[in-house]
Amino acid sequence: MHDSKLPPLPELPMDRLLNFSTPVSWGITDTQRFHHLMDEAKSLVSGGYYFGDNLFTWGRNNSALEDTAFTQSLAANVQNGSDEAITWRRYLLACSAAHAIHLEGDFVECGVYLGTGMKTVIDYFGKEAFGKTFWGYDTFDYHPTQGHGFDGQQAGLFQKVQERFADYPQVRLIQGFLPDSFAQGCPERIAYLHIDLNNAEGEIASLEHLWDRIVPGGMVVLDDYEWSGIYRPQKRAEDLWFQQRGYRVFPLPTGQGFVIKR
Numbered sequence: 001m002h003d004s005k006l007p008p009l010p011e012l013p014m015d016r017l018l019n020f021s022t023p024v025s026w027g028i029t030d031t032q033r034f035h036h037l038m039d040e041a042k043s044l045v046s047g048g049y050y051f052g053d054n055l056f057t058w059g060r061n062n063s064a065l066e067d068t069a070f071t072q073s074l075a076a077n078v079q080n081g082s083d084e085a086i087t088w089r090r091y092l093l094a095c096s097a098a099h100a101i102h103l104e105g106d107f108v109e110c111g112v113y114l115g116t117g118m119k120t121v122i123d124y125f126g127k128e129a130f131g132k133t134f135w136g137y138d139t140f141d142y143h144p145t146q147g148h149g150f151d152g153q154q155a156g157l158f159q160k161v162q163e164r165f166a167d168y169p170q171v172r173l174i175q176g177f178l179p180d181s182f183a184q185g186c187p188e189r190i191a192y193l194h195i196d197l198n199n200a201e202g203e204i205a206s207l208e209h210l211w212d213r214i215v216p217g218g219m220v221v222l223d224d225y226e227w228s229g230i231y232r233p234q235k236r237a238e239d240l241w242f243q244q245r246g247y248r249v250f251p252l253p254t255g256q257g258f259v260i261k262r
């Protein structure tokens, strides 16, 4: 049986072993020595390794790289080295979307930045084939936490991101500080929610506003949940918030976490 809502998966040659390697990871004290040692480590493992975004695994299928609809979407949308490094994270978004596309309700991303996450997901299905409304919330032109701005977060960014989605009538971009900007528009029913604000207050406030709108089976992906250090307050806040509702977040090796609404 073929489900026309999903992009087809290609035939799998049984002898294929794909490797993925990017120089982009974070929290490294001596970059040169680290990469020297990792080059040696890669040479000592069986193939099928993924190296980047603070992950080093081997003996993996690297499914993201085998799904040609995804690799094409990723390649068409990559803006910088970080986008490439987070290939596995992005593929988890695409797979979450492949689950949520069958449910009633819209797609939502809190924390859009350049829109690459949203666009990679939509293009995975095919621009015209993606039949959901996708809402994206961000301040765009500035980062709400001083000193945390991303490259290009300055006056004019919102317009640039709007231009990126000019041919995507399914996309509704809302500019403003969350949770206040939900007042400008917010879907009644949500099938897919990606929260990527990098701060506990904004993420909890977004969950408070959106949780009851998520349909049973709806996917919630928390981009920073399993990252330690400066991101740890997000885990603490989200663990408590979900515990009160009888949920445990699935921690992922990619640094993300996810929950499926009952």
Ligand SMILES: C[S@@+](CC[C@H](N)C(=O)[O-])C[C@H]1O[C@@H](n2cnc3c(N)ncnc32)[C@H](O)[C@@H]1O
Pocket: 109, 110, 111, 112, 113, 114, 115, 116, 117, 118, 137, 138, 139, 140, 142, 143, 144, 150, 176, 177, 178, 179, 196, 197, 198, 199, 202
């Ligand atoms: C890591 S970036 C998002 C990346 C994007 N999800 C992607 O996949 O490419 C985080 C974004 O969250 C936004 N942000 C953080 N707190 C916010 C808040 N309270 N209201 C609106 N936007 C916020 C920042 O402006 C920034 O653009």
